């Protein structure tokens with residue numbers, strides 16, 4: 001009888017050990033740690049430039065603002081007398097009636113920044129027909145992206 005009890009005990013320990021291993025308690029840990037390290041490295045290499053300034057991304061930072069605040073009027077199917085389409089990077093660079101609104105490296109001199117700021121060189125401050133203008137932070141995002149070369153990043 002005693003013998004049978006010990007066998008049962010050994011079996012139970014073996015089954016418990018096996019279940020623990022199967023549940024992945026051991027195998028998942030290193031994977032998570034690796035992902036966190038990779039993420040940290042990615043942030044280091046892509047979100048800062050040489051001078052330690054945050055790198056502005058066209059797709060992540062700039063386009064979401066344009067999509068939400070400008071596309072209602074500046075899409076290819078809108079009837080906009082400025083002839084400026086802001087649907088894609090290439091459309092933006094191509095520009096409208098007054099030529100390209102982007103001068104890479106010169107955010108403050110770029111028409112797109114001047115038009116979203118108070119007292120634009122012509123016409124009205126964008127976006128028109130709304131009291132909600134871009135925030136200073138959003139204007140800075142546009143300006144800094146152009147200062148950093150207006151890349152398709």
Ligand code: HEC
Nearest residue numbers: 069070073082084096097098112115123124126127128129
């Ligand atoms: C409610 C409609 C509307 C919205 C929204 C709007 N625009 Fe405009 N935009 C216009 C009209 C109309 C003109 C032409 C009149 C003018 O220049 O003031 C224009 C002209 C422009 C021009 C001048 C282009 C040229 O070559 O003459 C720029 C640059 C511009 N918009 C940028 C923007 C940006 C950037 C946004 C988003 C932050 C935006 N607009 C949102 C209607 C709009």
